[in-house]
Each structure stands twice: as C-alpha cells, then as structure tokens.
Amino acid sequence: MSFLKASLAWIEERTGAMAFIAPLLFHHVPRNAKWWYVFGSATLMFFTIQIVTGVCLATVYAPSAAQAWESLNYIDNEVPMGWMLRALHGWSSNAMVVMMAIHMLQVFLHASYKYPRELNWITGVFLLLTVLALAFTGQVMRWDQDAYWGLGIGAAIADRIPVFGDQVRAMLLGGPIIGGETLNRFYALHVFVLPGAAIALVGLHMVLIIKNGISEMPKPGAVVVPSTYRKEFEERMHTDGVPFMPDAAQRDMVFCGVCLIGLFALAAISGPIGPGGMPDPTLINTNPRPDYPFMWLFGAVSLLPPASETAIMLIAPAIGVLLLLAIPFFSNSGERAPSKRPAMVLLAVVTVMAIAALTWEGTTSPWSPVMDGWSSLPTPAKFTRGRTPLEMQGAVVFQYAQCRNCHALDGQGGRRGPELDAVATRLSYDQLVRQVQQGGGNMPAYGKNLDSAQTAAVVAFLATLHPSNEPDSMIPGAQLPIPTGSAAAH
Amino acid sequence: MNSRLLLASLITWLAGCDRPGVPHGAQPVAHDSLAWTQSAFNTNCRGCHSQGAEGAALPLMNANYWAVATDAVVIEAIAHGQGRSMPAYLDDEGGPFTPAQIVSLVQGMRSLWGAKGSATGGEGGAISPRVIAGDAGAGAAVFSQACAGCHGPQGSAGSVIDPMYLRLISDQGLWSATIYGRSDLGMPSWSQTMPNRPTGLTAQEVADVVSFISSHRGIAQKASDGP
Amino acid sequence: MSDDVKKSCGCGDCGCGTAAGRLPQSAPRRGFMVKLGAGLLGVGGLLTAIPIVGYIVGPATKRFSNVWVELGSVALFPAGQTRFATFLNPIRQPTDGDSAKTACWVRCIDTAKYQVFAINCAHLGCPVRWFAQSKLFMCPCHGGVYYQDGSRAAGPPPRGLFEYKWKVEGGKLLIDAGRLPGLEESV
Structure with a gap:
C-alpha cells in the first residue's frame, strides 16, 4: 500500500496530474442540478464510443470507392464482431445526435446560455455543426446507393450556388463526378478533420464549464445581472454547492450506464445500418433516402415552392446557424425561468414540432411516386366486381399508365395525388376527362400520352369509383364519347 | 465464476448467428429459383394479374389458368406484351427481363400455381388466332346464343362489342378472355356450361366468336394495337 | 540551474516579460530576432500554404472537358x-x-x-x-x-x-x- 502511495506521489511530483484533475472532479456544482444535467455527459459518452468503434472500423474499412462497399460487407459477415462494431457505430451516431439535441433543448429552455456562458453555447453550436457533418460524412462512408445519391443531392444543391456553383461542387466532390476522390475526401473529413475539430471543441466546451461553472436550475425572479452574477454565483457555490464528484457525477454515471446498455441492446437487436445496394449508378431501381438526422431536410426540400427553392436552400441554413450563434447576444441577462420566457418556450416547441413533422414527412415521402405501384399493387377486388369489359379494361389502363404510382386505391398506391376510391363523387364525367387529358394540380397532362380509347376506358373505370350508398356526380346523358380527333392520332 | 459464465455466454451469443441483428451475408437469388419467381411476379405482374377477383386482368395465381395456358403462349405474351394494355417485358424491347428470365418466370409460375401434372397446359392454350381461322358470320350465331345474354349491347355484364373496348384488346386478348373466363367474376371458361351450350364451346366456335366480336372494332386492329 | 534562468518561466512576476529583466541578450537585438522569426515563419508558412491550398481546391480550378x-x-x-x-x-x-x-x-x-x-x-x-x-x-x-x-x-x-x-x-x-x-x- 505504501509502495502504491509512494509511486503515486512520485508521479504526482513530476506531473502535477492530481493537482490538475482534482479541481475538475471536485469543483462545486449547484445542489439543485439534478437529472436535468445528464444529457451533455451522455452525448460525450456516445462521442467516446464513436471514437473507439471508429478507430476499430478503420482497421478493416477500405476507403476506396472501388472497395469500400465490399469491405463493409466483409466487416459485417466475416470479421469477428464486425457486424456489432458497425451496429454500435451506426446507432451510437444516431443516439449522439438525439442526445445532443436534447442537451441543446434543455440549455435553451433553461437559458443557461446567458452571461457568463455565451461561449459555452457558441462552442456548443459549433459542436452541433461538427457532429451533423460527422453524421453526413459517415453516411457517405457507407458508400451504398443512398450514399451515392445523397452526394448527388449535395452536389445538386452546391451546383445551385450562383457564379461559383460549379467550383464549389467540384471542391465538394474532388472532381467533376462522384467517384474515388469523393469518397476519399469525405473519408479525410470523417476520420481526421471533423473528429479533430470535435475533440478540440469538446475540450474548449469543458474548459468553459470549469471556468464558468454549471448553471443553477432557473428560478423565477432569480435574474442574471452580468455585473454581479459571477461573484454571487461563486459565493453560492462556495456556501451551498456540492462537489461534482460524486454528487452530480453519480447521476451522470447512472444515466450514461442506462444509455450504454440501451445502445448495446439496440445495436445487438437492430444490427448494423446498411450498407444498402451496391454503389453502381447504373442500378437506378433505387429509392435514395438520407439517414434520420437529415430526413427533415430531405422533407423540407420537397415542400419548398420551386420558385424560391434555390434561395431558401442556400440561405436558410446560414441564417439558421447565425440565429443560433446570436441567441446569447440578444438576451444575455434577466430571467432564466421558462415560465418567465413564454415566447422562447413557444419557439422551442414550434421548432421541435416542425423538425418532427418534417422528419415524418421525409420518412413517408407522400410526394414520391410508388415507383412499382403500377405493376405490383393489384386492383382491389371490390373495384373489379360488376364492371363492364370497358370499365375492366379501364382498370387495366389505370395500372398500365402508372396512375397507381401517384394515386391510391383502397389505401394502397402513391399518395402524391388524391386517393381515388370515391373520385366519382367529386368529379363529373367531363371533369374526369379534362383532368386526365390536361392534368393540372401537379398532375401531368396525359392528353398526348393516352389514346382516345385508353382515356375513354380509364374514365369509364374512374366513373365507377364511388361508394355504393352514395350517388356518383355523373350528369345523366353526359357520357359522350371522347373526341377521337387529335388524341387518336398518337 | 458466475460473472465469468455470464461473460462467456454473452460472447457466445454475440458470435452466434441466429439473432435479429446479425446480417445474413448477401445471397444473390438465382433467377431459376421459386423465390425469384415470386418476387419478380410481385414486382412486375401482380398489379394486373393477381388472384381471385383481385387485379383487373387474368388472374395468374390460379390453377385454372395454368391448366389451359401453354408455356409458349405465356412466354410470348410476357416478352412482347399485349397491345396497349400490357407492356413488353423482354429486354430487347425495353423491358426488364432477359429471354432466359422470362422462361424461368413462366416455368416458376407454373410450378407455383399450376395443378400437379399440368406440365404443358391444355389444348385450349395452344389455339390462337394464328392457328384457327374464325368466321364472323358463324360467330354471330354463337354469340347471340352463348354470349349475348350477358355481353350483348344491353347485357347485364356489359357490352364486349363496344368499339372503345375493342380498340384496347387484341384478338389474342379476346381469345384469352373467351377461353379462360373469369370464374371469380362469374364468367365461365370456354369448356364450362353457358347458355345454350351445356358443354361449352368448341375451338372452332371460339375462333368464330372472336372473329365476330373483332369485326365490331371499327378500325383496323393494327392501327390501335401498336407495335 | 541559475536563478536567472529559473525565473524566465513565464510566471508573470519574475520580470522576464519586461525589458527590465536580466536577460542574456540586449533588448534591441531581441526585438529584431522576434521580427525576423515572425517574418521567416510567415514567408515559410505562405510558401507551404500554396501547395496545400492548391491541392485542396485543385478540383475546382482544373477544367475537365467532356x-x-x-x-x-x-x-x-x-x-x-x-x-x-x-x-x-x-x-x-x-x-x-x-x-x-x-x-x-x-x-x-x-x-x-x-x-x-x-x-x-x-x-x-x-x-x-x-x-x-x-x-x-x-x-x-x-x-x-x-x-x-x-x-x-x-x-x-x-x-x-x-x-x-x-x-x-x-x-x-x-x-x-x-x-x-x-x-x-x-x-
């Protein structure tokens, strides 16, 4: 025992390690800083998992466009525990983004960014950007079809930058196409630049936490006055604070432990994320989708009005980041309690709901045609019974002409256009003919693409689509033949 | 000791293969396997050719169909399509399948849904407008006796001599409709009892009635049938 | 270790940061060396930066013809x-x-x-x-x-x-x- 003590003393005398670490471990934190304050630690824990599993994966992963996909399959199927390492890395990445978002939300709701912690917030915003960049570059590492076309989306957005679009795109891709140099560029970012930046920013974030202390739980009336705050805070910590170790750290440890076990279970049950289809751009039967952290952006870009889309795509992210950075400068004193800051709480709630709604939209993608709907989703039996040969042929045309890709019948099919189960109660025969031939309301005009017999048949079928207890909106005698002139001369 | 046992079992569990998370190595599905047939059918055919009343065109998940259809007829229909209601699936014509895949698909469908022992399909499948010439005049009489009750201009099942309908269906399509019927929708096949024809139609009668129906198309079949 | 050297430790109160400190070099000469060092480092850094930046932005400057x-x-x-x-x-x-x-x-x-x-x-x-x-x-x-x-x-x-x-x-x-x-x- 005394030998151990002597050894420690020997090291301490030469390094001063304990003198450095002790204040970090035993600095006083607010007594009331209970379970609200565990999310930052959990984020850091997931980051540590990312570093460790990332280094492990780098020992087998081949960062080359020609081999990356095969090497991932090799890790999944051949390397002992390889699949679990990939599962841990993938799910921990998602968990880290989620935990970071919760941490940020808590800090925002409690206004912990006010004096003197403005820079804590700002380093946090840069950490957010770094982690999102890690998530995006990580998706590229998978080098499957989603990665390839995800890069294509990134390239197309860069291409829209005025004047320098082409140059920015070339910088991003490392050349004129998505290829070998693209993967290596993103690899360098993913394993060197961004983790380095994240480690540096985490260090800075921690230094600021030690320097400024952890904020107390907000109390209505306990306003932040910059001129006196620091002195009063330090006095309160001195008299009423508790040492970080173990009073606060024990909660961090419990929460992180639960998170870690949860991550393990998630990874073991769900398995590795991807890789999806092989990255051959001539295999076009693919439905490219981004990873979850970017699903809300994917949703947003399909809902933007085309006219202002470019401007919004290029400017909105920059404005968003600037606003985040500016928050502690707009309000760095005064009340911190959420009950005294209803507008800020509302802003947070609206933002969370908007991101959740866009994520849902992106996941379900109602705007995307169901590409094989026409050939894979049968006409429901209830719409084929008691139909005339012409109407039945119309049902065939409805499938044949890919109507089903955008229109559902009995809940199955695309949701880009309206479900047509009861279309005959909404549109008259003439209106159906006009809608099919001229399109409109985001539907292509089928006038040149269907001949008159096809149009007549499909409209005859559509005219039967109404509940049996509800009359259709057909005007008696209005079922005139489709004009055969121009349309027949296909 | 207990904890060591726990660790050992955990590692065994992790290294094992029958858990949900473990990826099963990519196993390419050979195009002559029934799994491939089922998935190719589900993606490419099922939208129109399903089972029972589901699907607007002839149900293929149906032993009755395979009892009659020959492989050659089905292969040709898949490869080259049917007028303006069924696309060509042959790669040379812009479709997704190689000739070998189409053959596998047809053989696979027959073993999935055909009755045991119907290796090649029945007599009716082989008859087609190319084999037996029909006579529209004789067909008119057959039609008025056997078909018009349901399919005449005032028939309850809807007219089959509507020119718009006829412009969308080829003669081969009319043959198929007459021969296979749609038992799921109440239409008998050619060999089943129909009005005035207790034992169904003969091959020649099918040819005649198709000629008769076809004569109502009004414009040349080629013009509307496309390539 | 001599006292003089021990005190040049950057601790702020030993006088090593002021011209009054007892130092091995005279003040004007030291000022010149700092400027020279900064200048050399600057020039060297710029020279090194040229290939690095050129390498990174290369794809944007190179023209690829179809x-x-x-x-x-x-x-x-x-x-x-x-x-x-x-x-x-x-x-x-x-x-x-x-x-x-x-x-x-x-x-x-x-x-x-x-x-x-x-x-x-x-x-x-x-x-x-x-x-x-x-x-x-x-x-x-x-x-x-x-x-x-x-x-x-x-x-x-x-x-x-x-x-x-x-x-x-x-x-x-x-x-x-x-x-x-x-x-x-x-x-």
Missing part, C-alpha cells in the same frame, strides 16, 4: 422509343470502381433524331426512371415528373432534364459526356 463517348449501335435505339443506356465515364480515376459507370436515357424521336437525357433529376440529382406506358420520367426522391421530350411535367424540378449533345458516326450513337450534369451544361 469527351465523345460511344453508347452503342443505333440499332439499340429503335425509333419512337426511349431506352436505357450505360457508359463508362471518360473522366475517371482508377479508384472510382463502379461509380465511374454512368447511365442515361436515349430517346430516338425518328431515324437519326435523338434526345439523350441525363439520368439525374434536375431538382436534386436523383435517378429518374422512364415509364414507356405513360410516356413519363418519374423521380423517386421528391416526385419530379417529366414528359418524353424531357420537359418538366410536375413536381419540384425548376427545369427539364439535362441533355447530352449527341452525334451519329459509323452507325454508332455518341454523346458528349463526362462531367456530372449540372446547371453549367444547361440546354
């Missing part, structure tokens, strides 16, 4: 039809692997009259698919739809499909391809 690529015999593209075609990108690196493969849609309007469309949707670059039955191109990402002549039919695309220049030589169809299609190649 090359005529053969898509195959004109017999592969029957009149009145739109067919899928693939080619190996003429601008490629050994490490590209499959990603150097490129796809496009060839529409033969009539004998010796073609339109060759890039596979990439004009909205955000996803691969569009041709549906011969409805004569439409559809995009799986955000639902962009185009008519057979490549013009926009529905959805978010701001313009029609990108087109390659084409020519027929010796019974073969060639297109001017290479760079990832984008706004610079607008047709």
Whole structure:
C-alpha cells in the first residue's frame, strides 16, 4: 500500500496530474442540478464510443470507392464482431445526435446560455455543426446507393450556388463526378478533420464549464445581472454547492450506464445500418433516402415552392446557424425561468414540432411516386366486381399508365395525388376527362400520352369509383364519347 | 465464476448467428429459383394479374389458368406484351427481363400455381388466332346464343362489342378472355356450361366468336394495337 | 540551474516579460530576432500554404472537358422509343470502381433524331426512371415528373432534364459526356 502511495506521489511530483484533475472532479456544482444535467455527459459518452468503434472500423474499412462497399460487407459477415462494431457505430451516431439535441433543448429552455456562458453555447453550436457533418460524412462512408445519391443531392444543391456553383461542387466532390476522390475526401473529413475539430471543441466546451461553472436550475425572479452574477454565483457555490464528484457525477454515471446498455441492446437487436445496394449508378431501381438526422431536410426540400427553392436552400441554413450563434447576444441577462420566457418556450416547441413533422414527412415521402405501384399493387377486388369489359379494361389502363404510382386505391398506391376510391363523387364525367387529358394540380397532362380509347376506358373505370350508398356526380346523358380527333392520332 | 459464465455466454451469443441483428451475408437469388419467381411476379405482374377477383386482368395465381395456358403462349405474351394494355417485358424491347428470365418466370409460375401434372397446359392454350381461322358470320350465331345474354349491347355484364373496348384488346386478348373466363367474376371458361351450350364451346366456335366480336372494332386492329 | 534562468518561466512576476529583466541578450537585438522569426515563419508558412491550398481546391480550378463517348449501335435505339443506356465515364480515376459507370436515357424521336437525357433529376440529382406506358420520367426522391421530350411535367424540378449533345458516326450513337450534369451544361 505504501509502495502504491509512494509511486503515486512520485508521479504526482513530476506531473502535477492530481493537482490538475482534482479541481475538475471536485469543483462545486449547484445542489439543485439534478437529472436535468445528464444529457451533455451522455452525448460525450456516445462521442467516446464513436471514437473507439471508429478507430476499430478503420482497421478493416477500405476507403476506396472501388472497395469500400465490399469491405463493409466483409466487416459485417466475416470479421469477428464486425457486424456489432458497425451496429454500435451506426446507432451510437444516431443516439449522439438525439442526445445532443436534447442537451441543446434543455440549455435553451433553461437559458443557461446567458452571461457568463455565451461561449459555452457558441462552442456548443459549433459542436452541433461538427457532429451533423460527422453524421453526413459517415453516411457517405457507407458508400451504398443512398450514399451515392445523397452526394448527388449535395452536389445538386452546391451546383445551385450562383457564379461559383460549379467550383464549389467540384471542391465538394474532388472532381467533376462522384467517384474515388469523393469518397476519399469525405473519408479525410470523417476520420481526421471533423473528429479533430470535435475533440478540440469538446475540450474548449469543458474548459468553459470549469471556468464558468454549471448553471443553477432557473428560478423565477432569480435574474442574471452580468455585473454581479459571477461573484454571487461563486459565493453560492462556495456556501451551498456540492462537489461534482460524486454528487452530480453519480447521476451522470447512472444515466450514461442506462444509455450504454440501451445502445448495446439496440445495436445487438437492430444490427448494423446498411450498407444498402451496391454503389453502381447504373442500378437506378433505387429509392435514395438520407439517414434520420437529415430526413427533415430531405422533407423540407420537397415542400419548398420551386420558385424560391434555390434561395431558401442556400440561405436558410446560414441564417439558421447565425440565429443560433446570436441567441446569447440578444438576451444575455434577466430571467432564466421558462415560465418567465413564454415566447422562447413557444419557439422551442414550434421548432421541435416542425423538425418532427418534417422528419415524418421525409420518412413517408407522400410526394414520391410508388415507383412499382403500377405493376405490383393489384386492383382491389371490390373495384373489379360488376364492371363492364370497358370499365375492366379501364382498370387495366389505370395500372398500365402508372396512375397507381401517384394515386391510391383502397389505401394502397402513391399518395402524391388524391386517393381515388370515391373520385366519382367529386368529379363529373367531363371533369374526369379534362383532368386526365390536361392534368393540372401537379398532375401531368396525359392528353398526348393516352389514346382516345385508353382515356375513354380509364374514365369509364374512374366513373365507377364511388361508394355504393352514395350517388356518383355523373350528369345523366353526359357520357359522350371522347373526341377521337387529335388524341387518336398518337 | 458466475460473472465469468455470464461473460462467456454473452460472447457466445454475440458470435452466434441466429439473432435479429446479425446480417445474413448477401445471397444473390438465382433467377431459376421459386423465390425469384415470386418476387419478380410481385414486382412486375401482380398489379394486373393477381388472384381471385383481385387485379383487373387474368388472374395468374390460379390453377385454372395454368391448366389451359401453354408455356409458349405465356412466354410470348410476357416478352412482347399485349397491345396497349400490357407492356413488353423482354429486354430487347425495353423491358426488364432477359429471354432466359422470362422462361424461368413462366416455368416458376407454373410450378407455383399450376395443378400437379399440368406440365404443358391444355389444348385450349395452344389455339390462337394464328392457328384457327374464325368466321364472323358463324360467330354471330354463337354469340347471340352463348354470349349475348350477358355481353350483348344491353347485357347485364356489359357490352364486349363496344368499339372503345375493342380498340384496347387484341384478338389474342379476346381469345384469352373467351377461353379462360373469369370464374371469380362469374364468367365461365370456354369448356364450362353457358347458355345454350351445356358443354361449352368448341375451338372452332371460339375462333368464330372472336372473329365476330373483332369485326365490331371499327378500325383496323393494327392501327390501335401498336407495335 | 541559475536563478536567472529559473525565473524566465513565464510566471508573470519574475520580470522576464519586461525589458527590465536580466536577460542574456540586449533588448534591441531581441526585438529584431522576434521580427525576423515572425517574418521567416510567415514567408515559410505562405510558401507551404500554396501547395496545400492548391491541392485542396485543385478540383475546382482544373477544367475537365467532356469527351465523345460511344453508347452503342443505333440499332439499340429503335425509333419512337426511349431506352436505357450505360457508359463508362471518360473522366475517371482508377479508384472510382463502379461509380465511374454512368447511365442515361436515349430517346430516338425518328431515324437519326435523338434526345439523350441525363439520368439525374434536375431538382436534386436523383435517378429518374422512364415509364414507356405513360410516356413519363418519374423521380423517386421528391416526385419530379417529366414528359418524353424531357420537359418538366410536375413536381419540384425548376427545369427539364439535362441533355447530352449527341452525334451519329459509323452507325454508332455518341454523346458528349463526362462531367456530372449540372446547371453549367444547361440546354
């Protein structure tokens, strides 16, 4: 025992390690800083998992466009525990983004960014950007079809930058196409630049936490006055604070432990994320989708009005980041309690709901045609019974002409256009003919693409689509033949 | 000791293969396997050719169909399509399948849904407008006796001599409709009892009635049938 | 260790940061050395930065010209039809692997009259698919739809499909391809 003590003393005398670490471990934190304050630690824990599993994966992963996909399959199927390492890395990445978002939300709701912690917030915003960049570059590492076309989306957005679009795109891709140099560029970012930046920013974030202390739980009336705050805070910590170790750290440890076990279970049950289809751009039967952290952006870009889309795509992210950075400068004193800051709480709630709604939209993608709907989703039996040969042929045309890709019948099919189960109660025969031939309301005009017999048949079928207890909106005698002139001369 | 046992079992569990998370190595599905047939059918055919009343065109998940259809007829229909209601699936014509895949698909469908022992399909499948010439005049009489009750201009099942309908269906399509019927929708096949024809139609009668129906198309079949 | 050296420790109260401190060099000379050092480091840093920055932004400054690529015999593209075609990108690196493969849609309007469309949707670059039955191109990402002549039919695309220049030589169809299609190649 005394030998151990002597050894420690020997090291301490030469390094001063304990003198450095002790204040970090035993600095006083607010007594009331209970379970609200565990999310930052959990984020850091997931980051540590990312570093460790990332280094492990780098020992087998081949960062080359020609081999990356095969090497991932090799890790999944051949390397002992390889699949679990990939599962841990993938799910921990998602968990880290989620935990970071919760941490940020808590800090925002409690206004912990006010004096003197403005820079804590700002380093946090840069950490957010770094982690999102890690998530995006990580998706590229998978080098499957989603990665390839995800890069294509990134390239197309860069291409829209005025004047320098082409140059920015070339910088991003490392050349004129998505290829070998693209993967290596993103690899360098993913394993060197961004983790380095994240480690540096985490260090800075921690230094600021030690320097400024952890904020107390907000109390209505306990306003932040910059001129006196620091002195009063330090006095309160001195008299009423508790040492970080173990009073606060024990909660961090419990929460992180639960998170870690949860991550393990998630990874073991769900398995590795991807890789999806092989990255051959001539295999076009693919439905490219981004990873979850970017699903809300994917949703947003399909809902933007085309006219202002470019401007919004290029400017909105920059404005968003600037606003985040500016928050502690707009309000760095005064009340911190959420009950005294209803507008800020509302802003947070609206933002969370908007991101959740866009994520849902992106996941379900109602705007995307169901590409094989026409050939894979049968006409429901209830719409084929008691139909005339012409109407039945119309049902065939409805499938044949890919109507089903955008229109559902009995809940199955695309949701880009309206479900047509009861279309005959909404549109008259003439209106159906006009809608099919001229399109409109985001539907292509089928006038040149269907001949008159096809149009007549499909409209005859559509005219039967109404509940049996509800009359259709057909005007008696209005079922005139489709004009055969121009349309027949296909 | 207990904890060591726990660790050992955990590692065994992790290294094992029958858990949900473990990826099963990519196993390419050979195009002559029934799994491939089922998935190719589900993606490419099922939208129109399903089972029972589901699907607007002839149900293929149906032993009755395979009892009659020959492989050659089905292969040709898949490869080259049917007028303006069924696309060509042959790669040379812009479709997704190689000739070998189409053959596998047809053989696979027959073993999935055909009755045991119907290796090649029945007599009716082989008859087609190319084999037996029909006579529209004789067909008119057959039609008025056997078909018009349901399919005449005032028939309850809807007219089959509507020119718009006829412009969308080829003669081969009319043959198929007459021969296979749609038992799921109440239409008998050619060999089943129909009005005035207790034992169904003969091959020649099918040819005649198709000629008769076809004569109502009004414009040349080629013009509307496309390539 | 002598006292003098021990005190030059940057602790702030030993006088080493002021000219009054007892130092081995005279003040003017030290000032000159600092300036010289900063200057040399600056020049060296700039020199080193030139290749580094040049290396990183290289792809943006290098011009890649498209090359005529053969898509195959004109017999592969029957009149009145739109067919899928693939080619190996003429601008490629050994490490590209499959990603150097490129796809496009060839529409033969009539004998010796073609339109060759890039596979990439004009909205955000996803691969569009041709549906011969409805004569439409559809995009799986955000639902962009185009008519057979490549013009926009529905959805978010701001313009029609990108087109390659084409020519027929010796019974073969060639297109001017290479760079990832984008706004610079607008047709």
